[in-house]
Structure formats: C-alpha cells, structure tokens
Amino acid sequence: MLPPRTPQVITRHLDGRIHAYDLASAGVGELAPAAVFLPRAGDEVVSSAVTPDLRRALYTTLNGIVALDPAGNASWTSSFDPHSDTPYGHRPALALSLDARTAWVYRPDVMAGRGQSDQWVAYDVDSGTVLARHELETSGHGGIHLVHPTDGSVYLDVGEGQDGTVIFRAAVPAGAEPRFTTYPWVDRCLIAMAPGGEQFMTVDHGQNDVAFHHHPSGDVLFTLPVEAFGHDPEADFVEWAGGYLTPDTAVVTLGGEDADTQEEWFRYHLVDVRTGTVAGELPVEVRRSPYELVPLGDGTWLAEATSGHPFRRPATTSGG
DSSP: OOOOOOOOEEEEEETTEEEEEETTTOOSEEOOOSEEEOOOTTOOOSEEEEOTTSSOEEEEETTEEEEEOTTSOEEEEEEOSSOOOOOSSOBOEEEEOTTSSEEEEEEOTTTTTSOSSEEEEEEETTTOOEEEEEEESOOOSEEEEEEOTTTOOEEEEEEOGGGOEEEEEEEOOTTSOOEEEEOSOSBEEEEEEOTTSSEEEEEETTSSEEEEEETTTOOEEEEEEGGGGTOOTTTOEEEEEEEEEETTEEEEEEEEEOTTTOOEEEEEEEEETTTTEEEEEEOOOOSSOGGGOEEOSSSEEEEEOTTSSEEEEETTOOOO
C-alpha cells in the first residue's frame, strides 16, 4: 500500500484573486474554493500554489516570487534581478514539494534578458531562503512541474518553442543536496505522472506519438503513434494534453481539423498502461480547448464551469 499523499490543492486565477481548491475533500460537480487569496496591488500573477493547510499562498510574477501569510500579507518576496521589461515570452513556473516545505521555481532568464542560462531555484516556503539553485542550459519560454507522489522528486519540463523541450528531475534525499538529472531528449513534452509514481507520460514535440516511461530511469515502456488510435498520421496529431484517469488507464488526446468546416476537433482515447493497448474513448465534448480536461488519477477529471471554477466529473459521465 502506498503511503498517504499530501492533500491535492490546485489553484485558479479568477477576478484578480487566487482561488484554492482542495481535491482531497471535494466531491463532484462545480468546486467551491476552500481558500481565496488577494495578490499585492499591481501584481500580475503568472503561476501560483497554495499549501495543503490552505494557510499560505505563493505566486510568481514576471519578475519575482511572493509568499502570502494567512492574513494575506506578503511574508517574504524574492526578486528576479535584474528587472525585465520584456513583456512576453518568459513565464516563471512554480510548484510546491510533496511535503509543501519547498517552493520550486523555474526562471526563464534567457528570454527575460537576465543572462546566458535559465535557473531552477528551490526556496524555503516559510522563510524564502534559497535552498538550491541549478543553472539550466536552456532558453525556455515557460515550464511545467510534476511532483512525484511518493519519493518527492520533482520533474521540470522546459519549453523552448520550435527548438523543442527539455525534461529535468531533481531528486531530494533527506538531509542532502538535490541531485539533478537531465533526460536525453529534446523532443518529448512531459504530460503527466502516474498516480502511484511508477511511470510518466510524454508526447512527441512534433505530436506524432505518445510514450510512457519508467520512473526514474526514463526508459520507454511503450509508444503509441497516431495511427494506433485509428487516425490518419498525415492529418491528425497527438495533443500535448491528457494524463492518468486511474492508475491503470491513461487519457491520450487526439486532434485534427474538420475538412468541411475547418474547425478543430479533439477526442480523448483511453490507453491501458498495463498492456500498452488502446481501450476505447472517453465521451467528452470539448468546448474551447483540449486542455480543459484534466484527469486526476482517481477515476475523475476536471473541466471548467461557465463560472471559471473547476467542475469535477466521474469517468462515466459524458459531456464537457
């Protein structure tokens, strides 16, 4: 049996505020925020995270990170110096460690005009002390973090636009400095981590296939190209979306364009990760974006309600 997981708290940015939703205690239907935080006046929030006890929020702007205390005051801040006046092309990414004691921040410093390399920085959540700093040989626009559910290691996907994507991992042994690994690909986009942490999912940067990898080695367990889902590889593609619906079932998103209406369409295919075979479809109508559907690994998935709040559905429910 796996050890208990940290309660899963997600955030959304609505009406100028950071809304936190505790998925561990929420049911299905439209979710109400368990906590709401107001950023400092004038701050444009790029990414955010809230601790499992719902008492502290952290967020990045284009030029720094801010930690808010339970009263909504800034308990500490850290600037990304020098200040960048570049308005687009660099979006710092933030995630909390499994124990919520460390904030991991990806700094796209090259695109921000701050230096010759990007940085991956770990901060103490309570004090703002820098615990680790790792220079990355990337020139990324943004990043995606995934936290391993049992061993606490942290994955980072750095997107470099047309140049591809690079995946890193920070292993954090108890009482020791983090150990950093760079995976040997520039053409795999990190999508999701299995609920038990034994594997992870990537999509080809050119959107030709989906692959499932062993954690932590990255060895490929199996790969499924577009045609494995019954689609035309000359016209259709695998989206950089999807994830694990259950420990044994992944959702892979296929997309294309209607020849008559020229409108984009998306379909959610199920994959049995035990056998590496396609196992049907999830009947979902996508309204705006293939990224609307977020599988949670427990048999439910998130969409977006018209209010902007998350809407949680069981896998047996059709509709979008």
